[in-house]
Structure formats: structure tokens, C-alpha cells
């Protein structure tokens with residue numbers, strides 16, 4: 276395989292995507308008893324290698340003597356064409372082993388528009404695409420990640436789906452497999468796996484539909500498997516595996532830096548945000564653990580930037596102490612500390628000012644909506660005054676590049692709310708011109724970016740109708756027409772991609788045939804402008820007799836049974852329904868870090884009670 280590959284590499288763009296051998300990549304000897312796991316990411320190397328979850332699980336699995344975990348990414352189309360022409364199957368980066376020879380192949384589902392890449396990768400690997408066609412010699416295909424919380428559209432392609440955080444489940448699965456490996460029988464292994472909390476084996480469940488297409492019932496059809504799949508979450512992040520090194524690629528990747536995970540969960544309760552609901556409860560790492568993790572990563576990777584990564588990093592209780600530690604120890608060595616988008620308050624600006632001594636990059640704010648009414652509907656809990664006083668402070672301190680993130684198409688949105696986005700862009704610009712500070716930056720750029728709201732499973736907006744492509748296009752046109760200043764850059768998302776994302780985000784098992792048909796027509800890399808082909812998708816829906824509007828254009832009744840209702844993710848449907856009603860009334864729900872809002876998590880699992888912080892701790 277190696278020699279055949281070497282002949283192809285000079286012919287493709289970015290050969291380092293396919294060579295492996297990076298610093299800290301793992302080489303192991305393989306023997307009869309080795310469990311071989313191929314960690315797949317359904318996008319190109321540069322995107323996949325930026326993903327923190329893959330880094331954690333790759334190192335964690337390789338920490339076990341009996342497992343060898345390798346990696347595989349989606350080959351870009353130039354490489355895929357050559358591989359198909361030369362009959363080279365999809366192979367792992369570490370040992371160039373055909374993916375079909377592994378015991379397990381895992382894929383993380385980060386984005387609905389990567390589903391066709393998974394089918395394409397299975398096909399390129401020579402692995403049967405539908406789980407029902409696999410046999411004793413086929414690898415076990417596992418899916419996990421945020422989109423797995425509604426696994427139904429891809430259920431027919433999976434042998435197992437992990438619901439929740441992967442660390443403990445994967446360890447238990449490996450333990451189980453080692454007891455089955457010598458006398459392996461696919462069905463008995465899957466039956467035993469289905470009893471591990473957090474493991475869903477789709478072939479043991481059956482969906483039945485009403486005449487109108489909605490779900491009638493969803494039942495376990497195999498004895499001794501649970502009726503409800505309960506998510507897994509790690510209770511103590513200080514005592515869970517975290518890598519002390521990361522593989523360092525030879526080429527520039529999307530997030531080319533070390534990533535330090537501060538906490539999991541987010542308790543702000545933004546109603547549009549799936550991550551904020553499915554990753555509950557809040558679990559922070561201690562300051563001591565983070566200092567140790569940061570030191571090890573900086574030492575082993577040689578990266579010049581360490582990014583503080585979490586859903587809402589500025590909410591970390593010990594952030595000032597952590598940033599002080601990192602700056603004192605590493606600023607002289609020119610190691611920068613990166614922050615993702617900021618919560619809008621002056622504390623954030625002061626922290627940004629402190630840590631950007633090494634390198635001053637732009638500031639990103641996410642007000643999400645243009646009017647206070649709309650921000651209250653989505654429970655954003657920030658005001659226009661917060662934003663304006665923060666940008667004013669940022670301009671005073673010398674920033675000139677400010678990014679503002681918004682969503683359009685939110686439930687109850689009117690053109691007045693859309694207009695609020697343009698107005699806010701101009702108010703930020705006005706603030707720059709009012710700035711008298713000596714440090715004022717000579718260059719100003721305000722980037723306004725809108726994404727189109729896609730209702731997701733397990734959020735208070737899981738019942739709502741999604742805006743049509745035409746409605747979103749009209750709102751985007753309005754913003755283009757009303758933000759013509761050269762100092763404001765406006766960028767937006769393709770509404771057709773958001774529409775399809777919406778179909779699969781709340782889809783059911785009937786969509787498997789559409790996905791398969793779209794893949795057969797050549798759909799792949801659907802998130803990239805270069806490859807997205809909406810016409811082919813429409814053909815696939817038509818040929819399979821499925822109306823995509825059924826999934827997006829329908830306001831659901833409060834008692835509708837959803838395809839994902841068999842998953843118990845901790846936050847109850849009743850809580851989500853209550854939040855939906857509060858949204859319609861424009862009522863806010865507080866930050867549950869300080870006062871429990873009874874989302875259901877405290878009753879979810881024995882031995883778990885959320886820690887409620889006092890405000891003086893922050």
C-alpha cells in the first residue's frame with residue numbers, strides 16, 4: 276500500500292493530509308490481541324485535526340495497552356478520485372491499514388451536512404453502508420458527537436451510537452470487546468453493548484409512523500435492551516483522562532494551537548442553543564488541574580498559542596487566576612492565550628486586554644439578535660448598553676477590529692428585529708468615531724455576520740417552524756441594502772445549506788434513503804461552497820418520495836412524539852416546553868450556575884447534584 280500511495284501523493288493538493296507520522300502521533304506494535312480502533316472524522320484533515328474530542332479520545336484509547344487507535348479523515352476529492360482509479364481503499368494514517376480491517380470505526384457527528392461524507396468514506400473503505408448488510412468480518416461502525424442526540428436520520432448506517440460523552444463509554448466498550456474478541460459473534464456483542472449506559476444499537480429498535488408522517492411509536496424489539504437510552508456524562512473532570520500531548524500536524528490546520536478545556540456544560544440557557552442543553556450539567560475543572568494540563572501541553576507541542584476552550588469560557592470561575600498564571604509564566608516566551616467569543620461585559624474586555632499583550636487579535640461578540648425583545652425571546656440576557664459600553668472600552672484600549680455575530684430567522688422575528696442588527700452595526704461604528712482615547716486604533720472594521728437559525732432537537736425551540744429559504748433570503752437582502760458602509764463587512768450563510776441542516780437536525784429514520792440517494796448522486800462535502808449541490812439533493816428527496824418541508828415548515832404540537840424522545844438526556848421535555856412558552860412571552864430564565872432552574876438534571880442520576888455557586892465565588 277505504501278508504495279502505491281507514494282506514487283499518488285505528488286499528484287494531489289496538500290499531500291501531508293495523508294502521510295501521518297506527525298510529532299506525537301502514536302506508533303504501536305500490533306499483536307493478535309490488539310483491539311484496532313480507527314477514529315474517523317468526516318471532513319478533511321485540517322478540520323478534523325482541530326477537533327478537541329478526537330484528540331482526547333485518540334490519546335485516551337492509545338493509553339490502553341490492548342488498544343491501538345489510528346486516525347482517518349475524508350480525503351479531498353482529488354485524492355478520492357485517484358484512490359478509486361487505483362483501487363486503493365480508505366486507509367488509516369498511522370499504519371496505512373485499510374479501514375475495513377479494523378475492529379471498530381468511529382465517526383464524530385459534528386454537523387448534519389457531513390453525513391454524506393460518512394457514507395462516502397464507508398464506501399471508499401469497502402465497508403457495507405447499511406448496518407443490516409454487515410457481517411461477522413465487518414468492522415463495528417460507531418457514531419457519536421452532538422448530532423448523535425438525534426441519531427435517527429443516520430441510524431440505519433450505525434452499529435452503535437454513543438449518546439453523551441465518550442470517555443467512559445468507550446473504555447467500557449473496549450473492556451467488553453476484549454472479552455468477546457476471541458469468540459466473536461456480532462449479534463451477541465451488540466446485545467451486550469446495548470446494556471452499557473449511553474450505547475444505542477439502532478437495529479434493536481423500531482419506529483412506526485402515523486399516516487401524516489409523524490412518529491406513532493418507537494419500541495425496543497430485542498429482549499433485554501433498554502426502552503430509553505440514557506446519556507453518559509463524566510461527573511468529575513479533575514479525574515478524567517486529559518492528554519498531556521497533542522499530535523502536531525506538519526501543515527496549518529483550522530485551529531493550529533493547543534486547546535485547554537476549562538469546563539463542560541453551559542448554564543446560561545440560551546433557548547436556541549443545543550450545546551447549552553445537551554452538555555449539561557456544568558462541571559468545571561479545578562485551577563490546579565488546568566495549570567498542570569496547560570504546562571504539559573505547552574511543553575509537549577511547542578505551539579505558540581493555547582486556546583481556552585469551553586462553551587462560554589468567560590464564565591469559568593477561576594478565569595482571572597488562570598489567565599494570571601499563564602501570562603506570568605508564558606508571556607515572556609511569547610506564548611499567546613486565545614479566547615473564543617466574549618461574553619459582553621467590561622470584565623471580558625479587561626481579561627482580553629490582559630491576555631492579548633502577546634498578540635492583539637480582533638474581538639468577537641455574540642449579541643445574537645438585534646433588538647432587546649428578540650434577545651429576551653432567546654434568553655440571551657445581554658442588553659444593547661452592555662454591548663455598546665464594551666465596544667467603547669475596547670476602542671479606548673486600541674482595538675479596531677470588532678466582529679458581531681447574529682442569527683436571523685429566530686422564532687417570532689419581525690423585520691424590525693432584523694433592522695435592529697443593521698442599526699446595532701452602525702451604533703458600534705458611531706462609538707468608534709466618538710472615541711477620544713490616545714490609544715485609539717487608526718483602522719476600524721466592524722464585521723457583522725449572520726447565521727440562519729436552525730431549530731434543533733432537545734432545545735426549547737424544537738417545536739418551531741423554521742424560516743423558509745425565501746424568508747431568509749429576504750432578510751439577508753435587507754441587511755445587505757442597509758449596511759452599505761465601507762467600514763462594515765456583512766457576511767451570511769447560504770440559506771439552502773441551513774434548510775437541509777434543518778431537515779436532518781429534526782429528521783427521522785425515513786431520511787436514511789434520501790441520504791443514501793444523495794450520496795449515490797455524488798453529494799459530499801455539503802458544507803463547502805465548492806461542492807454543495809442543492810439540485811441533486813432536491814432530486815434525491817423527490818425520487819424517494821419525501822417532502823423536506825415536512826421537517827422544517829411545520830410548527831409541532833406540544834404533545835407530538837419526536838424521533839429523539841427515546842433518549843433521556845437529563846433535561847426534561849417538560850422543562851423545554853416551559854422554556855418555549857416563556858420565550859413566546861419574552862420572559863427570561865436565570866443563569867443556573869447561581870440558582871437552579873429545575874431543568875431535571877438533579878433527578879437524572881443517583882449520586883449527582885449540580886453545584887450551585889454563590890456570586891461571590893465569581
Ligand code: SF4
Nearest residue numbers: 867871872874876885
Ligand atoms: S439541575 Fe439546575 S443547576 Fe443543574 S443544569 Fe439543571 S437548571 Fe442548571
